[in-house]
Amino acid sequence: MDAPTRVLMALNHEEPDRVPAFESAFTNNTIMKSYGIEPGAGIKDGYESIKRLPGKDRLANMAFSNQKWLAKSLVDGYELLRRVKIDIGLSYVTHTYRKGIEGGYIDEFGRIMNVDYYEDGTLILGYRGGYFKSFEDYEKWKQPSPHEKRRLAAFLAGKQVQEQMNNEILSVPAIGGMMEPAWEPFGIEIFSRILAKPKQAKKIFDDRGNLALELVKILGENGAELVLIWDDYGFKNGLFMSPRNFKTYVLPWLKRICDAAHKRNCKILLHSDGDLTMIFDDIVNCGIDAIHPIEPTTANPDYDIFSLAEKYGDRLTFVGNISPVLLATGEISEIREYSKKLIREIAPGGGYFFSSGHSIVPSVTLDRWEAVMDVREKYGSYPINVPS
Amino acid sequence: MSLSDITRMTIELDIDNIAAAVSSQIERGADAQDILKALTDGMNEVGRLYEAHEYFLAELVLAGETMKEAFEVLKPHLSSAEASQKNQVIAATVRGDNHDIGKNILITMLISGGFDVIDLGMDCPKEKIVETVKESGAKVVALSCLLTMTINEISEVDRALREASLRDEVKLIVGGAPLSMDLAKKLGADDFGADAIDGVRRIRALLEG
Structure with missing residues (x-):
């Protein structure tokens, strides 16, 4: 069975040949090398080769609109995913480079990003802060448009690599959502001031919502089967803002996005960290098809993938959620038991993708990753039969 | 305008008016420590509202920003002896x-x-x-x-x-x-x-x- 069929069957709550696997990012040179892929290609090479050049912004922006270059930058990453039998590779339709600065760049939303390297050389893109100091700064900024050439180029590049790999990977376009691209370009302190001014807040959320909605329409019309919406509605201790604010500014857009996707035979996978308990029902009612990752390290023990799957499992696909802390520092036996429990309790009947509780970060060790792989290999085939 | 208004403004996250209110209290001869206590009482209530899930991260941060505005005005009036204690x-x-x-x-x-x-x-x-x-x-x-x-x-x-x-x-x-x-x-x-x-x-x- 190929990856698109496997993923879509699981999303339709049917049992494919095996449980699909997903990672929102795989940034770990040590593991990459152990699977025979020499790190350094892709984004890292692209960034390093242009960062000192005059006219680097123009060059970078040209590269991000060039399907051939974009496809080349995806090949190594997708090849790694293929070798570790992860079914979904992402193509990055938003969050792209706008302007280079010392040690990093400003992305198209106005987020200042750090380019750093972990001790094993893994490139780490990290949010450093917001570029805008006021709403007026935001208004002066050229807002990202859904119709830029780079959008479709990124999506088609992913599909090109998917085809090259004989559909062993399903390429899924990833776009920014409403919450994170709204606050991060300001930083939380300035954004909290803006949130107290409803007209300004509405303008920003509407800009983000409109971008996401139009992109989903474009991607759906060009054959995307699934779109990942990158967002973060919460954090360890709860929501970034009140449920009332989510219902005013964010969730109406999420509903419109899901409706637009479904009309085009496309599904929506929402990524959001944090404890979402207070709005989980509302999120589900917007019509999302899948959610990642049900953060396993929140402060709320009741925010639990197993009980949520019991309640919503008939209409929602769960994607997750082995704790990244466990994958970095935990006992192998604990990792194996938790992985087995995920497959045993959530995978039967479809509606589940096996995944970590965020991504494979550089601190995940090879032996722990191999334990995860081993559980997936041994117990991930349908019909599910995982001993207690 | 009284010290209890300073507390209320902190709780209501009145960032646009808190500095003027603190300034007015100072001009009227209020003790800097009493103003600080009024602000602190407000922040304690913000903390309670946060723990009760009536306020969320954005409100908590805005309360912090409101405090910063107030401190800009108040800080020169707090003696260094008070600070070092x-x-x-x-x-x-x-x-x-x-x-x-x-x-x-x-x-x-x-x-x-x-x-x-x-x-x-x-x-x-x-x-x-x-x-x-x-x-x-x-x-x-x-x-x-x-x-x-x-x-x-x-x-x-x-x-x-x-x-x-x-x-x-x-x-x-x-x-x-x-x-x-x-x-x-x-x-x-x-x-x-x-x-x-x-x-x-x-x-x-x-x-x-």
Whole structure:
């Protein structure tokens, strides 16, 4: 069975040949090398080769609109995913480079990003802060448009690599959502001031919502089967803002996005960290098809993938959620038991993708990753039969 | 306009008018300590509302911003003697980590709770923490850590404090997304703050204990 069929069957709550696997990012040179892929290609090479050049912004922006270059930058990453039998590779339709600065760049939303390297050389893109100091700064900024050439180029590049790999990977376009691209370009302190001014807040959320909605329409019309919406509605201790604010500014857009996707035979996978308990029902009612990752390290023990799957499992696909802390520092036996429990309790009947509780970060060790792989290999085939 | 209005404005997150209100109180001869207490009472109520899920992160941060506006006006009127009598806390985000939301909220809550905070910023090397403990004599180091790949920096700070023979002099409390009490203890910390409000409560207990 190929990856698109496997993923879509699981999303339709049917049992494919095996449980699909997903990672929102795989940034770990040590593991990459152990699977025979020499790190350094892709984004890292692209960034390093242009960062000192005059006219680097123009060059970078040209590269991000060039399907051939974009496809080349995806090949190594997708090849790694293929070798570790992860079914979904992402193509990055938003969050792209706008302007280079010392040690990093400003992305198209106005987020200042750090380019750093972990001790094993893994490139780490990290949010450093917001570029805008006021709403007026935001208004002066050229807002990202859904119709830029780079959008479709990124999506088609992913599909090109998917085809090259004989559909062993399903390429899924990833776009920014409403919450994170709204606050991060300001930083939380300035954004909290803006949130107290409803007209300004509405303008920003509407800009983000409109971008996401139009992109989903474009991607759906060009054959995307699934779109990942990158967002973060919460954090360890709860929501970034009140449920009332989510219902005013964010969730109406999420509903419109899901409706637009479904009309085009496309599904929506929402990524959001944090404890979402207070709005989980509302999120589900917007019509999302899948959610990642049900953060396993929140402060709320009741925010639990197993009980949520019991309640919503008939209409929602769960994607997750082995704790990244466990994958970095935990006992192998604990990792194996938790992985087995995920497959045993959530995978039967479809509606589940096996995944970590965020991504494979550089601190995940090879032996722990191999334990995860081993559980997936041994117990991930349908019909599910995982001993207690 | 009275001191209770200052408290009310803090609770209502009236960031646009708090500075003028504090200024007006000073002009009318109110004692700076009484104004500080009015602000602190307001922040305590904000903390309660946050824990009751009536306020959320954005409101907590806005309360901090409101306090900053008030402090801009009030600070020159607080004597240095009053400041030095406060309990000192060193706050930092560990090396390799450039996230400071949690740390900054903690700092605002600590200041409004009467603590004197030395903010060492983000991506802070252990050497700088050790040096600051030596120089200041602070009794608590509060470390923030968001990234899984930087949690071992907590152990590094613990080790560096031990090597400098300072570990018995100072308590180490940590907070951040990947952490829990168990993990914090495993990494060498004395305590774990689940959020900024809990952090202030625990820092107070560490200093009293």
